Amino acid sequence: MxxxxxxxxxxxxxxxxxxxxxxxxxxxxxxxxxxxxxxxxxxxxxxxxxxxxxxxxxxxxxxxxxxxxxxxxxxxxxxxxxxxxxxxxxxxxxxxxxxxxxxxxxxxxxxxxxxxxxxAQICPRRLLHRVIERGRDMGFDAFAALEYEFFVFDETPQSVREKNYRNLKNWTPGNFGYSMLRSTVNSDFYHQLLDMCERMDMSIESLHTETGPGVLEAAIAFDEAGASADKGFLFKTFAKVLAQQNNLMATFMAKWSHDHSGQSGHIHVSLNDRKTGKSAFFEEGAEYSMSATQRAFIAGMQRYLPEFMAMYAQTINSYSRLVPGYWAPLDATWGAENRTTALRLIPGGPKSQRVEVRIGSADANPYIALAAALGSGLYGIEQQLSPSEIVTGNAYDQQFPAELKLPLTLWEAAQRLRTSSAARTVFGDAFVDHYAATREWEENAYRRHVTDWEMARYFEII
Missing domain, CATH: 3.10.20.70 (Glutamine synthetase, N-terminal domain)
Known part of the structure; x- marks a missing residue:
């Protein structure tokens, strides 16, 4: 327990x-x-x-x-x-x-x-709690659950530097999603991780291998939104600590290799009515059991996803994951039980009706990413927005209006956030100005470096 x-x-x-x-x-x-x-x-x-x-x-x-x-x-x-x-x-x-x-x-x-x-105006934890308070003032209690994919390597902080981050040895070889073999052979580390999370009050609801060498996915049990973000923050830190104590390394980079899929940081969000304690998202007999409140919440998330993208995808590396064919949507789309859309409506009973943000990467600050998800949804309720037509089938193969296109670089995302009146209303000028500037700094720092790709592509030929 x-x-x-x-x-x-x-x-x-x-x-x-x-x-x-x-x-x-x-x-x-x-x-x-x-x-x-x-x-x-x-x-x-x-x-x-x-x-x-x-x-x-x-x-x-x-x-x-x-x-x-x-x-x-x-x-x-x-x-x-x-x-x-x-x-x-x-x-x-x-x-x-x-x-x-x-x-x-x-x-x-x-x-x-x-x-x-x-x-407090730019503190990530306080940012999230201001958004939570906004929801309470509207009559809602917010709940969330975070899921993280992370790769594990048979390396140490010293060895990765000695190798200049090349030819790294994965913890386990090959593609083997949901592997019972891997989880049994390497059970010592699995159970250390599960036990640590139980004892630190950030219980893992499920833990399994994903497709890729040495990659795991951990779903942290849901909680009140503020507590959930604390748990995600603690998990990312101490999963890495545990790995290094076992002479391993864990990374939450969005994409560490072009040969393998990226690492997501999915966010599940739901609201309860404060007066009744019941789900504000569930409506018996409605299509997909979706209440009008949930429709407006999803509409807000969808409408402001392009403007808030820098809060979900916070690094240069985040955008290496956002390319076609890698389980990362490129448009602000939504669907019911559809894992090709940016937002996934999950129909269920009163206790399980929710929405999942699938666009975020594992490298995101959990306080900032959850603030973006919750803040945009609440703003959609305030404005009584309606979402676009629901997407059915493979969203990767469909064309969508230009306003649903997501930024493809950190610089573009930072500019969208900086000029967003919605972001300034929900998060405050001080946070938006500071955070956008830090993302611009990150882009400029990247531009000062010459990559291996550029050397191999241009050195001889150009």
């Missing part, structure tokens, strides 16, 4: 820490790219921070995934001298870390944290 620490308040967290033998406590937070940043805090300082918060350098919003400082953002930089921002420890996020123990042998404690005051 998931580990239940019973922590809901600051007082609960204080009692937990005071009862432990740990001299230091870990805190973790999400940067813009969804990378967990954090530190170990001495016990007495942590207890003080539970009440008053703590200062944390805002450079975590001023650099990229490689710690290179942005030169095109206004929020922080050399012009502000990288001051401290105020951070709040989230008591209910407390977890034991089964992969790490203190000097006395007790499992380490980890708490998530989020930025408050001015920094």
């Amino acid at each position: 998931p580990q239940q620490l019973g922590i809901h308040t600051v007082a609960d967290a204080r009692r937990l820490v005071e009862a432990s033998s740990l001299t230091h406590i870990k805190i973790g937070l999400s940067d813009i790219d969804g990378i967990m940043r954090g530190k170990l805090m001495r016990r007495d300082k942590f207890l003080s921070a539970l009440d008053s918060g703590l200062a944390f350098c805002d450079v975590v919003f001023g650099w990229d995934s490689n710690d290179q400082l942005y030169d095109n953002v206004r929020y922080t930089g050399w012009h502000t001298a990288y001051p401290d921002a105020h951070l709040r420890i989230v008591p209910e996020s407390a977890r034991r870390l089964p992969l790490e123990r203190g000097a006395g042998g007790e499992e380490m404690l980890l708490f998530l944290a989020e930025f408050v005051e001015d920094a």
Whole structure:
């Protein structure tokens, strides 16, 4: 069963820490790219921070995934001298870390944290919770579940660098989706992963091989939307930790090789009516059991998917996955139980009626991607939008109107987000300006490099 620490308040967290033998406590937070940043805090300082918060350098919003400082953002930089921002420890996020123990042998404690005051405007976790609050004000509670595909390699951080990321050895060979053979032969790692996730309250609902050498797909059990994003954030970090402790490496890159399919990060979303506690998406007897609320929600997701694409596909590499024939839709389409469309309506009973966003990649920040999905759907309800005609059959073989076309590069996606009035209404100017600038930085950083493909294609011939 998931580990239940019973922590809901600051007082609960204080009692937990005071009862432990740990001299230091870990805190973790999400940067813009969804990378967990954090530190170990001495016990007495942590207890003080539970009440008053703590200062944390805002450079975590001023650099990229490689710690290179942005030169095109206004929020922080050399012009502000990288001051401290105020951070709040989230008591209910407390977890034991089964992969790490203190000097006395007790499992380490980890708490998530989020930025408050001015920094809250661009903090990914706070972004999502503002969208959740928007839904509550509309009368809805949001629920979500995240699925991740990730490749595992028989490599170490040292060996991949020594090989210059070439000729990497996959954990297992060949294409073998849903393999019982692989999951039994390699059962030690499977069960370590399952046990870790159970104990860290991010239970895996299903785990199986996908088609490709060493690729797995993990579906994390559904929860309230904020808790679900926390679980996705924790899963991506600690799946990699567990792999490296086993002399393996896991990557959530959208596409690590042109020879293999990309890695998706699917998002399942549903709404409940706050007054009744019942599904706001399910309607008995309606076509596909789809309520008017769900139709408007899907319409909003579809309408704003091209504008919000940078929040689902956040890296240069994300767009290497978005090519024909690789299980990644290129248009903002929707269908019922259709895995070729960007949005998949999943009909079911009151507990299972939902919509799946299939366009996102595994490299996305779960807070930002879920905020995009939920925010666009809620905005569709507010505007009483209607979706386009439902797609039947293979969406890859069909033509769609130009307004449904998705951006094909990170730069284009960033421009669509920057100029989106809907994004500014739902997410705020501060976030849109900062986030779009960080994606532009990423594109510019890429353009400064010459790829192996360019060398092989042009060096001799041109």
